[in-house]
Each structure stands twice: as structure tokens, then as C-alpha cells.
């Protein structure tokens with residue numbers, strides 16, 4: 001797909017590695033199958049798609065997500081939004097719309113891929129920015145194809161067959177001190193193991209698959225596995241492979257969790273306002 005002039009919308013790449021802005025495509029309108037096919041091709045090519053500020057009602061966000069596949073209903077049901085269990089709202093506002101001083105999910109500050117704690121991991125995530133802070137609260141993305149390709153052959157050979165155990169209770173509760181998961185929530189999402197190098201099911205390219213939900217390496221002493229995961233997560237994030245997005249309210253970003261890690265940057269939840277709504281599509285079992 002090199003012929004950008006054939007896109008039925010305007011595409012402007014954001015970095016050499018990943019990311020493109022897609023404009024002239026009103027997301028609140030019904031989308032034809034042909035336009036969606038082009039959007040899907042752009043998604044596979046650029047990994048992260050940014051849409052300029054526009055009104056995207058909750059139902060349209062869910063409808064767009066459904067074009068990609070089955071939409072996740074998050075186990076942490078305290079976050080469900082607008083009567084749509086498929087939407088997950090992260091907000092630091094109180095009932096009067098004032099900052100409440102609490103960050104709604106500190107786990108998002110570490111590099112991760114959505115839903116890697118499930119057997120079928122996250123496919124697309126779609127975030128709509130309702131209210132955005134003046135400073136902080138950015139979202140950063142990292143190209144995990146590039147992360148794999150940048151590793152030297154000795155590293156590639158060493159890790160190619162390894163599997164990591166991903167665990168939401170580890171990343172959220174034990175690692176970041178979030179509100180503890182209930183026993184029922186924990187039982188619903190037991191730890192699962194995935195290859196740390198996966199082949200993208202659509203592009204057939206290999207990429208690193210780790211992030212903050214990865215707790216330890218199967219068959220390796222716990223501490224050694226932790227150190228390896230930390231080292232690989234750090235090696236993956238390189239300026240040539242990242243796109244750092246400073247939000248404007250009303251923007252929407254769509255990305256591919258199968259080949260992208262992301263994180264949010266901190267903001268001051270006592271003085272700044274930040275509200276996003278998120279929808280994640282469930283993908284396949286990584287291989």
C-alpha cells in the first residue's frame with residue numbers, strides 16, 4: 001500500500017516508524033465496507049492512527065470497534081461508561097467536574113499492550129479524548145516490529161522460544177498499588193502465558209510482545225525472568241521507534257496492540273482535568 005493517493009481519506013505519516021493522521025473521514029457517519037477496508041489497511045501499515053478533533057458519540061465509538069471484531073467488556077466493571085459496558089472511562093473528575101486529586105489508573109503509566117493478560121489478547125484499542133489536560137497526560141507509542149528488528153541476532157536467538165506469564169493482578173495491584181481486584185475479578189482473569197516474540201496474524205511480521213503485564217518467564221527463576229523482562233522492555237523503547245502524542249480534546253486514536261506498546265505520561269490530578277473513553281477489541285491467541 002504505497003499509493004497514498006488511493007486512500008479514500010487523507011493520510012499524513014507522523015514518524016518514519018509508526019503513526020499516521022487520518023483526516024477527511026468523519027467518524028460519526030456510517031462507514032462503507034470499502035472505506036473500512038482502506039482504514040484497516042492503513043491501520044496495519046501505520047499501527048497507530050490519529051483522527052483530528054470531532055464529535056464521536058459513545059455508540060459510534062463502539063460501532064467502529066465492532067468493525068474490527070469482538071469488543072472487550074472489561075473485568076474491572078467500576079469503569080464502565082455511558083451505559084456501554086464496552087466503554088471504559090478513565091477520569092479524575094468528581095461529580096461537579098472538578099479534579100479529585102486521584103489518578104484513575106497508574107498502571108497506564110508503564111509501557112504495556114492492552115489485554116495481554118488474557119488468552120486472546122488485545123487487537124485494536126480506540127481512545128476518544130473527552131477532556132485533556134494543559135500539561136502531561138500524553139500517550140506514547142512504541143513500534144514492536146522495530147523493537148524485534150533492532151535486537152542483535154544473539155538476543156533474537158536467545159529469546160525466540162521464550163514464553164512470559166502475563167498477569168493483571170501483578171501489574172495493577174501488586175506492582176502499581178491500584179485498588180485491589182476482588183477474588184471474583186482475579187478468578188475471571190487467571191495468569192496466562194504468551195510467546196515473547198509473536199508473528200502478527202495479518203502482516204505475518206515478527207514483533208516483541210511484552211510490556212508491563214508480563215510478570216515472569218516460563219521455566220526461568222522468577223528474579224531472572226523479571227530482570228530479563230525489564231531489560232527487554234527497556235531495549236524496545238528507542239526514540240527512532242516511538243511516537244509521543246500530546247492530546248487535543250476531541251481527538252481519537254486507534255492502535256494495534258499486537259505490534260505496539262503504549263503508555264500514558266503523568267499529569268497533576270489535583271489541578272488538571274483528564275477524561276478519556278476507551279474501547280478494546282479482543283484479538284487472537286498470540287503465536
Ligand SMILES: [Fe+2]
Nearest residue numbers: 108112113114
Ligand atoms: Fe492501555
